[in-house]
Amino acid sequence: MIKPGKGNISVLQRGLVGLLIGALLLVGLRGIARDVHFSGALLNQAFVADAGWIHSVPPEVVEARSLLAQHHDGGVPLALGPGLEDDSLLQQRLWEGLYPMRLHEADNGRMLWKTPGPQRPGCTRIAGGERLVLVDCH
Incomplete structure (x- = not known):
């Protein structure tokens, strides 16, 4: 029991x-x-919107995004100059990294070039960095 x-x-x-x-x-x-x-600080960084983005793309993409954030007019289309459009992987990463901005193929207008930039008349340098130059060519 x-x-x-x-x-x-x-x-x-x-x-x-x-x-x-x-x-x-x-x-x-x-x-x-x-x-x-x-480290709690490192864990918090993992939840930031663009965490690790800078380290996962080519440096040209990071520089292009920075230049355009400072000097881009939203209504003006942007083209890639020689050197940037020749490398298909870099071109693809630029398309992705600069989205929602649309890139188009043109030989004039607002363009991104590899440094030192275009050596032709009619091109005005807007801004530049270590790897890229933002120009306006007519």
């Missing part, structure tokens, strides 16, 4: 077992975090 109260775990005992398991879990996670040099 089973006596009442025997064999049943009380609420207090359940709570103590839960606290013990939680404490052991926290101690274990703390040790793992120390071993992998966990």
